[in-house]
Each structure stands twice: as C-alpha cells, then as structure tokens.
Amino acid sequence: MELRKATYKLYPTKQQAEALNHALRLHCEFYNAALQERVEAYKKCRISIKNKDQQPQIKVIREEIPEFATLNYSSLQVTLRRLDKAFSAFFRRVNSGVKEPGFPRFKSHKRYPGIGFSSHGDGWRFTPGEDWKHGRLRLTGVGHIRCRGKARVAGKIKSMELLHRRGEWLISLTMECNGVLREPTSGKACGLDWGVNKLLSVATESDGYQVDNPRWFQQEREKLKALKQAVSRKKKGSNRWKKACKKLSTHHRKAANRRNHEHHQLSAQVASQYALVATEKLQVKNMTGSAKGTSEKPGKNVKQKAGLNREILDTAPATLLAMIAYKVKETGGLFIETPTRKLKPSQRCPVCWSVKKKTLKERVHQCEVCGCNEDRDIAAARVNLIWALYELGSETGLHRACSVKPPPSL
Ligand SMILES: [Zn+2]
Structure with missing residues (x-):
C-alpha cells in the first residue's frame, strides 16, 4: 500500500x-x-x-x-x-x-x-x-x-x-x-538527460529525441518583473497597492499552474512509453548555489552561471524528474538514478566509454577515440541508459532483452 x-x-x-x-x-x-x-x-x-x-x-x-x-x-x-x-x-x-x-x-x-x-x-x-x-x-x-x-x-x-x-x-x-496502478504499455527502456538548451533529451535503444524548453517562462519573467515594480511603487497598504499585490499573486499562480500542467503531461508521456527510465542523480542545489562564491574566493564566470542558474531553476527539472519517477514506478517500471560522479554521463562517450571534458558551450559530443558524433545531451542520456541496462541488468537479465552493445569497461 x-x-x-x-x-x-x-x-x-x-x-x-x-x-x-x-x-x-x-x-x-x-x-x-x-x-x-x-x-x-x-x-x-x-x-x-x-x-x-x-x-x-x-x-x-x-x-x-x-x-x-x-x-x-x-x-x-x-x-x-x-x-x-x-x-x-x-x-x-x-x-x-x-x-x-x-x-x-x-x-x-x-x-x-x-x-x-x-x-x-x-x-x-x-x-x-x-x-x-x-x-x-x-x-x-x-x-x-x-x-x-x-x-x-x-x-x-x-x-x-x-x-x-x-x-x-x-x-x-x-x-x-495499491502498489502497481497501471500496466506499462511497452517493455522499452530509455535514458534521460535534462538541460538548459533542451528540457529533456531521451535516448532509446535505437534512437533519440528531444523536448524543447518552454520559452514562455522567460517571457513570464519579464512580466513578473514589471508587476513587482508596480507593487513597490505604490504606497504600502493603499488600495492601489492591494490591487497590484493581487495582480502579482495571480500571475505567480498562473505561471506555476501552467508549468505544473506541462510537466504532468510530459512525465505521463514518458512513463507510458518506457518501462525503464535511467537518468543521472540530480542535485540542483549544488548546481545553482555556487556561482557567486565568497568575497575571498569569488566564483568564476559569475554572469554566465547566474544566467544558467536562472534557467536551471526555470525549467524546474527536479519536479519534472520526480513526476517521471513516480509515474514510472506506478506502472511497475524501473526508475534508475545513475551515479553522476562515477559515471560522468556528460563527458563519457556512449560508444567507446572514453571520458573527455566538455565545456558548456560544446553542444555536440565528438569522440576523438572512436569518431562517435551525437548531440551532447542525447549522448549523455545514452550513457545513462547503457549503464542502467548493464550495471543493473546483469542481475535481472534486462540487457539480454535489448540490442544495446555493452560498454568496454563493464
Ligand atoms: Zn568514443
């Protein structure tokens, strides 16, 4: 229960x-x-x-x-x-x-x-x-x-x-x-990666696709800023101030509802398609907290990171991934979090398993060892998928049911 x-x-x-x-x-x-x-x-x-x-x-x-x-x-x-x-x-x-x-x-x-x-x-x-x-x-x-x-x-x-x-x-x-609430529609597996450029990158055994980030939230932000200014310009406690406050809170609520709605749809879609979903363990706090650094040790690239932080928070990947996780579990499927530090999905080649650092600007994974060429996020999603299928699959026999080639080091 x-x-x-x-x-x-x-x-x-x-x-x-x-x-x-x-x-x-x-x-x-x-x-x-x-x-x-x-x-x-x-x-x-x-x-x-x-x-x-x-x-x-x-x-x-x-x-x-x-x-x-x-x-x-x-x-x-x-x-x-x-x-x-x-x-x-x-x-x-x-x-x-x-x-x-x-x-x-x-x-x-x-x-x-x-x-x-x-x-x-x-x-x-x-x-x-x-x-x-x-x-x-x-x-x-x-x-x-x-x-x-x-x-x-x-x-x-x-x-x-x-x-x-x-x-x-x-x-x-x-x-x-009851534990299992719906039947999964297929036995397919996928790996996920989320990002700033694309909200979600999905790698399947044979293919991959991406879901765009809704840009409307960016536009909403501008509007939010204007509404906040409107509140601060009014005399606190006055009727006009109250009106402006109400407008602001309505806007907040609507934006949150809209995002929630989109995440529910997207997560339901993923959960209905795949019985196994693998993604790297997400630590938003670490990613968004460190840009400024301290006064003795100021952070690097503060401006870019601040921008990135904003976007990370905007796409709210934590809530989206949590939705995917529980919806996949509801169908009796597996939601697997891969060890980010050990696996380094965004730096690893999904074909030859070699590791090479990429800067955030490099959008394509281009392997110097084996020549693999794929979108950066799809490649990361694929690494997650392969890891999950083999590392965990050897016990369950999952990997025998799929056509993904084993990585050299596993
Ligand atoms: Zn390679």
Whole structure:
C-alpha cells in the first residue's frame, strides 16, 4: 500500500466561503493561543509544555467558548500536533547548532495555511465523481461544496487538508493506493538527460529525441518583473497597492499552474512509453548555489552561471524528474538514478566509454577515440541508459532483452 495525494479546488458559495473563513480564523486563534501558552510557561516557570499537556484542554475550551464547539474535534487535535511539530523542528535545529533556528511564530489569519482533518467520515466526506473526476465535499457546519480536479489513481481516502492559498480554497486528500496502478504499455527502456538548451533529451535503444524548453517562462519573467515594480511603487497598504499585490499573486499562480500542467503531461508521456527510465542523480542545489562564491574566493564566470542558474531553476527539472519517477514506478517500471560522479554521463562517450571534458558551450559530443558524433545531451542520456541496462541488468537479465552493445569497461 502506498500513500498518494490528490488535490481538488473548491467552489464554495459566498455563505460557505464565509463559514470556511470563520473556521480558519478560529483555528489560527487556537494555534496562536497554544503557542502563547508554551512561550509563557517557559518564560515564567521554565517549564516546557508538551502536546499531551495541551490536548486535554480542547475539551475545556469547547465547553467554555461555544464557537469552538462548532469545529471538528479531531481537526483541533491536528492543529495542536502541528504546533508540536513546529517545536520539535525548532529544537532539532537548536541541537544541531543552526545559527538562527527560527522560533515558531505567531501566525496571522491571512497567512494561516489551512485545517487538517483526520479519518474520513469524521465530520467530512468526499464523494468523487465518475473516474475520480471532480466531486463533492460534505463538511459539517458548511454543507456540500462543489470540487473540481482529478485524482490520477483511485484509492481509499484516509485524511484531508483544507488549504487556503491566495484567496482560493483547495483540498489535498491523502489516499491509500495499491502498489502497481497501471500496466506499462511497452517493455522499452530509455535514458534521460535534462538541460538548459533542451528540457529533456531521451535516448532509446535505437534512437533519440528531444523536448524543447518552454520559452514562455522567460517571457513570464519579464512580466513578473514589471508587476513587482508596480507593487513597490505604490504606497504600502493603499488600495492601489492591494490591487497590484493581487495582480502579482495571480500571475505567480498562473505561471506555476501552467508549468505544473506541462510537466504532468510530459512525465505521463514518458512513463507510458518506457518501462525503464535511467537518468543521472540530480542535485540542483549544488548546481545553482555556487556561482557567486565568497568575497575571498569569488566564483568564476559569475554572469554566465547566474544566467544558467536562472534557467536551471526555470525549467524546474527536479519536479519534472520526480513526476517521471513516480509515474514510472506506478506502472511497475524501473526508475534508475545513475551515479553522476562515477559515471560522468556528460563527458563519457556512449560508444567507446572514453571520458573527455566538455565545456558548456560544446553542444555536440565528438569522440576523438572512436569518431562517435551525437548531440551532447542525447549522448549523455545514452550513457545513462547503457549503464542502467548493464550495471543493473546483469542481475535481472534486462540487457539480454535489448540490442544495446555493452560498454568496454563493464
Ligand atoms: Zn568514443
């Protein structure tokens, strides 16, 4: 059994939205009060209050303040557990010697993320539409709310989070699903490489193809910059400022949705075609963090690297590869990460396995040893594919089923 998430957008009526807002406000108040209690107990008496000390108070508060009695009991428990988690994380950071461990903060109602609901049926029930497309959420005290969205796989609903983001209401369902959810359509294998020039390069046993980077994100960036400037020019708190802020957040959301949508489509396409996908282990942080260097030791090519960093972040390969990974696993396929440092896919020749450094500008792999000539990224993808088929395949017999020649050193 695996746990998966599915997100639906809510379409509450005006009255329902008011009710949701009210509940969110109360939960936020409750969270802050519980935080206050912990802080004061520590300041005055050096006592640290634990979750188990606060949980029994839910009952007392519900008796004393009737408003809280209208809220779902287990949701209040979840809210307290969240505070407890925030404290555990804080102490973990303190113990590991983090310089600014960040004490758990009081939250404003506007920034309060949402309400957690445990067991399905306890004050809430989600009824999916046909094939898990759209559906209805029944929430005690609020009523039936229309939902739009689609769970990619069917499952048993376990818990839910009601989220409030940028003025929108969403639910994130946690569902229990069976391991293999779809059958792979073929037994084919491929190697992947991602890059700045081409978003994805795919090498198959006999061929290869590339997927372009969507350039629209670059254009969106320009627009984003203008919107940000518009916000900073307005007087903070004024009506015009509020309007500009709203425009900016709408733009953010739309751009993120668009990218997400494209990545879902692309990853589904790859997962439906291949039963084995091999790619190098991705470490975006390392790639994007080092351009500037330090003041004693400034980085080289700061300008190019800053540009490259931006593009690396733009294409968001980490989320795309994560999507491909779980979709391939869902079909019962294999997603294999090759060891980047040991294998050096972008420097290695896929035919003779010799290694030669390339600069970022060299877009073609031209082997001086064996004469192999191929697009740089496709060559890297092919190295990943061959490594996966042989290094791992010798145990599973995978390599016998394919026509790729073994590399000399394996
Ligand atoms: Zn070669």
